[in-house]
Amino acid sequence: xxxxxYIRAASLFYxxxxxxxxxxxxxxxxxxxxxxVGPSSSHTLxxxxxxxxxxxxxxxxxRLQEVIALNxxxxxxxxxxxxxxxxxxxxxxxxxxxxxVTFDVEQITAKMNDIMDMKKMVLHGLHExxxxxxxxxxxxxxxxxxxxxxxxxxxxxxxxxxxxAETYYSIGxxxxxxxxxxxxxxxxxxxxFPINTSEDLLHWCRKTGMNIYEVVMENENAWRPEKxxxxxxxxxxxxxxxxxxxxxxSRGELPGGLHVKxxxxxLNKKLIAGKPYDDYNSWLKAMQSGGNSFNYILDWVSCFALxxxxxxxxxxxxxxxxxxxxxxxxxxxxxxxxxxxxxxxxDKIIQFLLTASEIGxxxxxxxxxxxxxxxxQAEIGVSSAMAAAALTECMGGTQRQAMMAAExxxxxxxxxxxxxxxxxxxxxxxxxxxxxxxxxxxxSQLALQSTPDFAKVxxxxxxxxMWDTALDMNSKYKETSDGGLAVNIPLSLPEC
Ligand code: SF4
Numbered sequence: 001x002x003x004x005x006y007i008r009a010a011s012l013f014y015x016x017x018x019x020x021x022x023x024x025x026x027x028x029x030x031x032x033x034x035x036x037v038g039p040s041s042s043h044t045l046x047x048x049x050x051x052x053x054x055x056x057x058x059x060x061x062x063r064l065q066e067v068i069a070l071n072x073x074x075x076x077x078x079x080x081x082x083x084x085x086x087x088x089x090x091x092x093x094x095x096x097x098x099x100x101v102t103f104d105v106e107q108i109t110a111k112m113n114d115i116m117d118m119k120k121m122v123l124h125g126l127h128e129x130x131x132x133x134x135x136x137x138x139x140x141x142x143x144x145x146x147x148x149x150x151x152x153x154x155x156x157x158x159x160x161x162x163x164x165a166e167t168y169y170s171i172g173x174x175x176x177x178x179x180x181x182x183x184x185x186x187x188x189x190x191x192x193f194p195i196n197t198s199e200d201l202l203h204w205c206r207k208t209g210m211n212i213y214e215v216v217m218e219n220e221n222a223w224r225p226e227k228x229x230x231x232x233x234x235x236x237x238x239x240x241x242x243x244x245x246x247x248x249x250s251r252g253e254l255p256g257g258l259h260v261k262x263x264x265x266x267l268n269k270k271l272i273a274g275k276p277y278d279d280y281n282s283w284l285k286a287m288q289s290g291g292n293s294f295n296y297i298l299d300w301v302s303c304f305a306l307x308x309x310x311x312x313x314x315x316x317x318x319x320x321x322x323x324x325x326x327x328x329x330x331x332x333x334x335x336x337x338x339x340x341x342x343x344x345x346x347d348k349i350i351q352f353l354l355t356a357s358e359i360g361x362x363x364x365x366x367x368x369x370x371x372x373x374x375x376x377q378a379e380i381g382v383s384s385a386m387a388a389a390a391l392t393e394c395m396g397g398t399q400r401q402a403m404m405a406a407e408x409x410x411x412x413x414x415x416x417x418x419x420x421x422x423x424x425x426x427x428x429x430x431x432x433x434x435x436x437x438x439x440x441x442x443x444s445q446l447a448l449q450s451t452p453d454f455a456k457v458x459x460x461x462x463x464x465x466m467w468d469t470a471l472d473m474n475s476k477y478k479e480t481s482d483g484g485l486a487v488n489i490p491l492s493l494p495e496c
Contacts, residue, residue: 027361034320036100038312039425041323043085046170051094054154055124069157076149077372079139084423097125149372172370173322191219198459213354240331247307256424264307304332305433322360328433329383356390367467371418371479374470380436381413387440405447407459417477419484
């Protein structure tokens with residue numbers, strides 16, 4: 001508790017601001033889609049990245065070898081649902097300089113057991129200290145820092161009795177901000193087409209005659225050559241489709257004690273009905289040969305979304321899109337497009353993901369991607385809007401129809417709360433991805449059959465409404481597991 005008191009005193013000097021949207025923040029497609037490990041972007045990926053940054057900063061200051069003790073303090077939502085979301089696990093892996101993109105997820109349990117048994121941690125893979133996660137990671141259930149509900153502080157003690165404390169905020173979608181740092185300082189690049197709102201995006205589309213994905217690609221060119229962007233976007237899709245495939249072929253129970261049974265494997269078997277396949281491509285052909293009835297396609301879309309989020313809940317490798325809790329929506333809709341709208345061309349896959357990313361970044365700038373700030377509308381709602389716009393553009397819709405689709409998808413997620421049972425990203429999260437995917441397809445179809453001139457609600461208006469709703473939402477429904485399903489389903493788990 002000594003460590004906690006030290007930080008509380010320090011935070012008295014911290015000036016609070018909740019308004020952290022900066023003018024023309026540059027967000028790349030690879031900020032919106034990040035390869036990582038489940039189950040949560042804000043509670044797993046963000047803290048993992050924060051831990052990596054902290055040990056890196058000690059290394060840069062030549063102080064890593066001087067560390068004799070380390071405490072990690074978790075505040076607010078990270079404290080309340082951190083156990084169920086694997087926050088402590090992510091922090092230990094990050095402190096050890098493991099990378100969420102490449103770390104072999106099969107090794108997580110062994111690695112955690114090692115640290116727990118030995119009560120030792122090798123900081124940044126270089127310097128061993130005594131570390132007992134049961135004591136040195138503190139879940140401060142009744143404390144929050146004012147800037148953001150997802151806060152964590154690293155407190156290092158040195159041989160010369162010095163201490164250093166660094167506080168980080170996991171602000172949603174795996175984005176991390178260090179206290180005192182400008183949010184866009186790591187991404188300072190001048191984009192040819194700066195975009196904060198959907199009106200900005202439409203302006204550039206009108207002015208240049210380009211589609212949404214072409215505007216996005218021009219902006220991406222400010223970071224790297226187009227060829228590299230295309231390869232990296234296709235790599236994102238490779239990880240997404242491997243995740244779908246793996247999830248559709250994995251049985252058993254999800255970890256965490258809720259005893260949730262995996263369903264994607266069972267549904268996949270029913271749908272495939274004995275058709276032979278050995279790999280993703282032959283599986284795709286088998287699924288396409290099964291017809292195109294409404295129920296058949298509906299079942300497949302659900303199956304894709306369940307598969308990704310069952311993998312996510314099992315600490316599997318997923319793409320944050322734009323969060324982990326909502327990681328199944330975009331892959332499910334893109335897989336639907338490939339399988340049932342007849343287009344597996346790589347250009348279309350790139351187009352889909354570029355357009356989706358721009359819609360997500362507009363939501364991040366105008367509202368939030370953090371369930372701890374805005375509830376589930378910020379996760380499933382945003383991913384559904386992203387998928388709806390991308391599908392619409394790929395299906396030949398105009399830019400305005402794409403934005404209309406995004407608006408419709410969000411309009412019908414407004415007010416959606418976050419209340420994961422036992423703090424696990426399982427119930428209602430996994431099924432909720434099927435709903436987000438289906439709503440995206442419905443929103444897209446509605447927009448394709450509509451004239452945007454007659455739309456009453458613009459995408460910018462719905463983004464503002466989402467943010468207003470987030471501000472009004474009771475904090476019980478913001479990733480705390482203090483309300484909703486989390487308190488109405490009786491369980492006796494320690495995480496609760
Ligand atoms: S309820 Fe929604 S926002 Fe909350 S953890 Fe689940 S998917 Fe994420």
